[in-house]
Amino acid sequence: MGQSPTAGLVDLHTHIVPGVDDGAQTPDESLAMARAALADGVRQVVATPHIPFAGMTREEFGQRLESLRQVLAGQGANLEVHLGAEVSLEPDILRWLAAGLAWPIGATRYVLVELPFFVLPPYTEDVIFRLQVEGYKPILAHPERNALLAAKPERLQVLVERGVLVQITTTSILGGFGVQAKSAAQAFLERGWVHVLASDAHSANHRPPLLTEAARAAERIVGADAWRLVSTNPAAILGGSEDVEPARPARRARQ
Numbered sequence: 001m002g003q004s005p006t007a008g009l010v011d012l013h014t015h016i017v018p019g020v021d022d023g024a025q026t027p028d029e030s031l032a033m034a035r036a037a038l039a040d041g042v043r044q045v046v047a048t049p050h051i052p053f054a055g056m057t058r059e060e061f062g063q064r065l066e067s068l069r070q071v072l073a074g075q076g077a078n079l080e081v082h083l084g085a086e087v088s089l090e091p092d093i094l095r096w097l098a099a100g101l102a103w104p105i106g107a108t109r110y111v112l113v114e115l116p117f118f119v120l121p122p123y124t125e126d127v128i129f130r131l132q133v134e135g136y137k138p139i140l141a142h143p144e145r146n147a148l149l150a151a152k153p154e155r156l157q158v159l160v161e162r163g164v165l166v167q168i169t170t171t172s173i174l175g176g177f178g179v180q181a182k183s184a185a186q187a188f189l190e191r192g193w194v195h196v197l198a199s200d201a202h203s204a205n206h207r208p209p210l211l212t213e214a215a216r217a218a219e220r221i222v223g224a225d226a227w228r229l230v231s232t233n234p235a236a237i238l239g240g241s242e243d244v245e246p247a248r249p250a251r252r253a254r255q
Ligand SMILES: [Fe+2]
Pocket: 013, 015, 048, 086, 200
């Protein structure tokens, strides 16, 4: 076993702010999520509500986030929660971003975008490339859960080769979303296409904000590089850095 940095982990994708989407519903639930994350070695999370589902502006969400920070601080839960969003990839996304109805992660140009689960809309590539032309840096949320990308990984390869970052979800690697999502996540890791592993946590129990077990599973595929997916890469993204390399299987690196 290589180094396993089980402290200071960074979770780039969570639904921890209460009452804004299908994630945490109450401050108590958010607190339970924060405590579970801290116990797993996570020190920072990005709060990524579904947009436009949440139906609020960046400013309104920022206020909800600030309330949560006060709840956590009041309870001694020392988890840093950053502002982000998980934005549905639709033709209107640039308009939403311009109007403050969708927003990037923190103060960066990285935008976490979500595809539908069963189809790849015909405008997908076009909208992603238009985002890039406008200076945004798209991060694709859990493409392993998209049935079409799982079946036709070459469609994902085109995006990765054009600089799109890939976030896979812990539950997928651990098999909780079924065989197809699990084998797609493994295949994307084997091909060296994955930049971030995140929990996409919706609650403390059902879809928990844990990273360590899934990082260990990823470690069996890409070796110690797996830890970059839950630490330095999400931290670099939060800092707006472009220094974000995918994890690559050690065998391939030696060839
Ligand atoms: Fe999500």
